[in-house]
Amino acid sequence: xxxxxxxxxxxxxxxxxxxxxxxxxxxxxxxxxxxxxxxxxxxxxxxxxxxxxxxxxxxxxxxxxxxxxxxxxxxxxxxxxxxxxxxxxxxxxxxxxxxxxxxxxxxxxxxxxxxxxxxxxxxxxxxxxxxxxxxxxxxxxxxxxxxxxxxxxxxxxxxxxxxxxxxxxxxxxxxxxxxxxxxxxxxxxxxxxxxxxxxxxxxxxxxxxxxxxxxxxxxxxxxxxxxxxxxxxxxxxxxxxxxxxxxxxxxxxxxxxxxxxxxxxxxxxxxxxxxxxxxxxxxxxxxxxxxxxxxxxxxxxxxxxxxxxxxxxxxxxxxxxxxxxxxxxxxxxxxxxxxxxxxxxxxxxxxxxxxxxxxxxxxxxxxxxxxxxxxxxxxxxxxxxxxxxxxxxxxxxxxxxxxxxxxxxxxxxxxxxxxxxxxxxxxxxxxxxxxxxxxxxxxxxxxxxxxxxxxxxxxxxxxxxxxxxxxxxxxxxxxxxxx
Amino acid sequence: xxxxxxxxxxxxxxxxxxxxxxxxxxxxxxxxxxxxxxxxxxxxxxxxxxxxxxxxxxxxxxxxxxxxxxxxxxxxxxxxxxxxxxxxxxxxxxxxxxxxxxxxxxxxxxxxxxxxxxxxxxxxxxxxxxxxxxxxxxxxxxxxxxxxxxxxxxxxxxxxxxxxxxxxxxxxxxxxxxxxxxxxxxxxxxxxxxxxxxxxxxxxxxxxxxxxxxxxxxxxxxxxxxxxxxxxxxxxxxxxxxxxxxxxxxxxxxxxxxxxxxxxxxxxxxxxxxxxxxxxxxxxxxxxxxxxxxxxxxxxxxxxxxxxxxxxxxxxxxxxxxxxxxxxxxxxxxxxxxxxxxxxxxxxxxxxxxxxxxxxxxxxxxxxxxxxxxxxxxxxxxxxxxxxxxxxxxxxxxxxxxxxxxxxxxxxxxxxxxxxxxxxxxxxxxxxxxxxxxxxxxxxxxxxxxxxxxxxxxxxxxxxxxxxxxxxxxxxxxxxxxx
Numbered sequence: 001x002x003x004x005x006x007x008x009x010x011x012x013x014x015x016x017x018x019x020x021x022x023x024x025x026x027x028x029x030x031x032x033x034x035x036x037x038x039x040x041x042x043x044x045x046x047x048x049x050x051x052x053x054x055x056x057x058x059x060x061x062x063x064x065x066x067x068x069x070x071x072x073x074x075x076x077x078x079x080x081x082x083x084x085x086x087x088x089x090x091x092x093x094x095x096x097x098x099x100x101x102x103x104x105x106x107x108x109x110x111x112x113x114x115x116x117x118x119x120x121x122x123x124x125x126x127x128x129x130x131x132x133x134x135x136x137x138x139x140x141x142x143x144x145x146x147x148x149x150x151x152x153x154x155x156x157x158x159x160x161x162x163x164x165x166x167x168x169x170x171x172x173x174x175x176x177x178x179x180x181x182x183x184x185x186x187x188x189x190x191x192x193x194x195x196x197x198x199x200x201x202x203x204x205x206x207x208x209x210x211x212x213x214x215x216x217x218x219x220x221x222x223x224x225x226x227x228x229x230x231x232x233x234x235x236x237x238x239x240x241x242x243x244x245x246x247x248x249x250x251x252x253x254x255x256x257x258x259x260x261x262x263x264x265x266x267x268x269x270x271x272x273x274x275x276x277x278x279x280x281x282x283x284x285x286x287x288x289x290x291x292x293x294x295x296x297x298x299x300x301x302x303x304x305x306x307x308x309x310x311x312x313x314x315x316x317x318x319x320x321x322x323x324x325x326x327x328x329x330x331x332x333x334x335x336x337x338x339x340x341x342x343x344x345x346x347x348x349x350x351x352x353x354x355x356x357x358x359x360x361x362x363x364x365x366x367x368x369x370x371x372x373x374x375x376x377x378x379x380x381x382x383x384x385x386x387x388x389x390x391x392x393x394x395x396x397x398x399x400x401x402x403x404x405x406x407x408x409x410x411x412x413x414x415x416x417x418x419x420x421x422x423x424x425x426x427x428x429x430x431x432x433x434x435x436x437x438x439x440x441x442x443x444x445x446x447x448x449x450x451x452x453x454x455x456x457x458x459x460x461x462x463x464x465x466x467x468x469x470x471x472x473x474x475x476x477x478x479x480x481x482x483x
Numbered sequence: 484x485x486x487x488x489x490x491x492x493x494x495x496x497x498x499x500x501x502x503x504x505x506x507x508x509x510x511x512x513x514x515x516x517x518x519x520x521x522x523x524x525x526x527x528x529x530x531x532x533x534x535x536x537x538x539x540x541x542x543x544x545x546x547x548x549x550x551x552x553x554x555x556x557x558x559x560x561x562x563x564x565x566x567x568x569x570x571x572x573x574x575x576x577x578x579x580x581x582x583x584x585x586x587x588x589x590x591x592x593x594x595x596x597x598x599x600x601x602x603x604x605x606x607x608x609x610x611x612x613x614x615x616x617x618x619x620x621x622x623x624x625x626x627x628x629x630x631x632x633x634x635x636x637x638x639x640x641x642x643x644x645x646x647x648x649x650x651x652x653x654x655x656x657x658x659x660x661x662x663x664x665x666x667x668x669x670x671x672x673x674x675x676x677x678x679x680x681x682x683x684x685x686x687x688x689x690x691x692x693x694x695x696x697x698x699x700x701x702x703x704x705x706x707x708x709x710x711x712x713x714x715x716x717x718x719x720x721x722x723x724x725x726x727x728x729x730x731x732x733x734x735x736x737x738x739x740x741x742x743x744x745x746x747x748x749x750x751x752x753x754x755x756x757x758x759x760x761x762x763x764x765x766x767x768x769x770x771x772x773x774x775x776x777x778x779x780x781x782x783x784x785x786x787x788x789x790x791x792x793x794x795x796x797x798x799x800x801x802x803x804x805x806x807x808x809x810x811x812x813x814x815x816x817x818x819x820x821x822x823x824x825x826x827x828x829x830x831x832x833x834x835x836x837x838x839x840x841x842x843x844x845x846x847x848x849x850x851x852x853x854x855x856x857x858x859x860x861x862x863x864x865x866x867x868x869x870x871x872x873x874x875x876x877x878x879x880x881x882x883x884x885x886x887x888x889x890x891x892x893x894x895x896x897x898x899x900x901x902x903x904x905x906x907x908x909x910x911x912x913x914x915x916x917x918x919x920x921x922x923x924x925x926x927x928x929x930x931x932x933x934x935x936x937x938x939x940x941x942x943x944x945x946x947x948x949x950x951x952x953x954x955x956x957x958x959x960x961x962x963x964x965x966x
Contacts, residue, residue, distance in 0.1 A: 023800075024798075024800070300830060300833060300834065302823075302826055302829060302830055303823065303826070314814055314815060314816065315507075315814065315815040315816070315834075315839065315841045316815070316816055316818070317506075317507070317815065317816070317817045317818075317819075317830050317834075318817075318818045318819070319817070319818075319819040319820060319823045319824075319826050319827065319830060320819060320820035320822070320823035320826070321807070321818060321819075321820060322820075324804075324807075324818070326818050328816060331797055331798065332797060332798040332799070332800065333797065333798070333799055333800070333811060333816060334800045334801075334802070335799070335800075335801045335802075335804060335807070335809050335818050336800075336801070336802040336803060336804075337802060337803035337804060337805075339803070340785075340786065340802045340803035341802075343785055343786070343802050343803070344802065346785060347783060347785060347800050347802060350783060351783065351798075351800075356798065358798045373859075375858040375859045375866060376856075376858045376866075376868050376934070378892070378893070378932070379893070380892065380893065380909070381892035381893070381932075381934070383858060383859075383866065383868070383934050385859050385866070403910055405888075405890045405912050407888045407936040407938075409861065409863065409864035409936065409938055410861070410862070410863065410864070426863070426938065427886055427938040429888050429912065429914065429936075431912065449861070449864075451859070451864070451866055451934075451936045453890040453892065453912075453934045455890075455892055455909065455910040
């Protein structure tokens with residue numbers, strides 16, 4: 001595996017998905033791409049890390065949306081990747097708009113002219129093959145092709161779209177003309193694809209020259225193109241919000257790739273999975289003697305087979321299950337037959353329709369300074385456990401509607417109330433009256449843990465006025481706030 | 484249904500079982516008999532309530548053991564049944580010892596001479612039939628029979644023992660000689676029993692004259708009899724503890740009923756179930772159109788069939804399950820195939836072997852003054868939500884090893900620290916230093932809710948020195964403490 005930078009490549013990571021199929025681990029405010037499903041890195045972090053040998057952080061952009069800004073920020077921040085561009089759409093408008101926005105914002109003056117577009121939430125086992133494909137794809141893209149990575153199928157999967165490849169491209173030892181894009185097939189048809197050969201899974205990974213892509217966009221999605229083009233003119237009267245109210249929501253596959261004549265497929269075999277469902281995740285893990293995948297610390301099983309059992313921190317006991325997915329989180333659990341994992345999406349739609357908080361966020365929320373966990377909540381009060389990482393501090397802030405009681409249970413905190421600052425040691429408490437500016441800081445080298453009891457008529461997270469902040473949270477979020 | 488008291492009857496409720504098959508709802512310190520599985524009453528409460536038309540509280544005794552004393556006390560207290568005798572064994576020694584102890588403690592001078600022995604954790608749908616059986620059983624017992632209730636079988640159940648009945652008793656329109664006690668049969672044998680007729684389920688419900696039972700005990704279990712007889716002699720040198728170290732652990736069925744010649748079976752048909760497993764509970768509930776039983780408030784199902792889904796307060800989502808039991812509690816959940824519910828017992832044994840707290844108690848613990856819930860715990864600290872019922876107060880107490888921070892989040896508490904008493908209103912807090920005597924009281928008419936943060940080197944419930952208590956908790960527990 002070479003580690004030579006390719007200065008002609010610009011990486012675009014599409015990180016705006018919701019990944020509802022991974023509920024209850026994913027929530028609308030904690031989407032699939034930031035889940036650590038396959039190790040200690042999130043899917044987004046792993047996607048970026050795999051590209052770094054060819055594309056450094058300075059030529060990478062992550063496209064997401066304002067609703068997910070905080071959690072994506074955090075995920076990049078945890079790796080020390082504050083330098084990556086984060087481009088936020090006002091709302092998701094599918095992949096054609098996201099890639100189009102990236103093409104506009106990277107600008108014609110960018111040194112790199114070839115866009116390499118990756119979904120943030122896929123898995124690729126074989127990085128060397130990926131890098132080789134990047135090199136080959138760059139060569140094809142340079143010649144003017146809209147290149148799509150076609151995954152050599154290993155089974156007649158009915159969960160993926162297929163690409164039918166045509167003749168080899170002239171003069172290269174790799175790459176084929178793309179003849180046809182095919183929807184997710186029935187099993188019989190998928191089997192026929194495999195038998196016949198020349199069909200590839202549509203990975204959603206693309207490479208093309210910026211100018212070639214924009215030409216295709218102008219031709220096949222003129223409305224989308226002209227909307228986004230207004231941004232490129234540096235016209236301050238046109239906001240992203242206005243543009244996004246007008247442009248159509250369509251995928252880059254339907255909107256561009258299926259229509260264009262200069263589309264090429266690059267067959268790749270790199271241990272790829274879109275990790276689309278709990279069932280797909282089950283497939284990616286080694287099994288025990290009974291075909292089970294057991295993740296997490298606190299579970300006990302008797303006689304189950306071919307099942308996935310995941311427990312975050314509660315005790316989960318299982319007996320005699322077959323082909324079952326059990327996923328347990330602190331506030332919600334899922335028990336699902338392994339052949340019905342696609343329906344998790346329907347379930348989350350129903351939870352959202354019923355406005356259940358379990359579809360929105362977890363009790364534990366990560367913050368750039370540490371994390372908090374909602375332990376208890378009732379009329380007029382809420383209890384949180386707050387952990388402040390060593391050397392970090394929360395913003396200097398006040399609340400309109402709530403008072404806060406803090407009891408330090410680990411470490412020594414530095415607490416400011418109004419203009420007075422003092423140390424508060426373990427087993428000491430302090431009261432923060434309503435409307436008093438205050439700050440909580442950990443000056444030490446070990447975590448500080450406090451129990452916070454909030455009381456008041458309104459306890460929402462949005463009742464916060466930040467007067468000072470060490471992070472990115474003072475100004476309104478916008479497309480360049482992260483730089 | 485007549486409601487005539489039968490002054491010759493004395494009710495003995497056997498409430499010493501652990502009911503591990505109902506984990507995670509049952510715990511060793513919250514056993515099956517106090518679960519509200521079938522309505523708003525616990526199984527114990529319902530067992531007593533069904534008998535009251537014939538046997539008033541003053542002629543009822545509950546036999547349990549010291550480990551379960553608190554939770555049984557509480558269960559009786561909640562119904563205002565403090566007058567029921569509570570007889571506590573130092574440890575469970577099976578049913579022969581429990582019934583033998585009851586026979587000794589009720590004494591020869593008791594006006595009632597017929598013991599009616601009921602397990603505390605069964606279900607009987609038809610109270611009128613039960614009362615009729617009590618009348619008939621009393622008549623049989625009076626004649627000197629050891630009477631056992633035989634349930635007319637409705638299916639070839641392999642989970643029950645059977646009794647083969649012989650000839651009718653002379654001169655009565657009901658009651659048969661018991662010919663043989665049979666172990667839980669294989670399915671083929673159970674079917675043969677049903678076809679042949681004259682077989683009954685062994686319910687574990689007995690009636691006999693005290694003197695007849697004691698004679699049988701002396702004859703068939705002489706060691707047990709002579710051990711217990713020492714208690715009857717009012718010898719203060721012999722403690723219950725000493726007696727229970729010696730006596731054998733054997734069931735009344737094996738030890739007495741299977742051996743005695745004067746055993747009679749009274750066939751009864753009263754909608755009885757021993758509610759032995761989650762599967763038995765499933766059978767007792769009406770099903771929806773898909774054969775599901777859904778209990779609790781917060782669950783969402785898509786396309787499951789013939790399953791029991793129980794959720795206490797967390798969100799449980801299920802998709803496409805068949806014949807599955809899902810039981811979710813705040814700290815633990817069980818997912819079990821419906822045909823393997825017997826193995827829950829093995830699971831709990833394993834949890835106990837691993838010393839997991841989830842086999843011992845729930846995060847929420849009922850107290851005579853209200854309840855507390857452990858919300859969070861870590862090294863050196865613990866957070867509880869405490870609810871004090873109107874007009875109630877905790878004991879006046881102090882702790883060797885912990886300090887407590889209290890924040891009132893609902894109502895106004897009356898707090899004593901040392902000798903000083905003051906009101907603490909909602910959104911006010913108070914600190915209880917280590918070793919300071921203190922008391923928490925709710926003088927109002929609505930619940931008081933406080934968040935307690937404990938800090939200290941040892942946070943066990945047994946670090947409590949009670950100086951005064953409104954309940955039964957000052958003296959050491961003993962067999963007459965409840966009177």
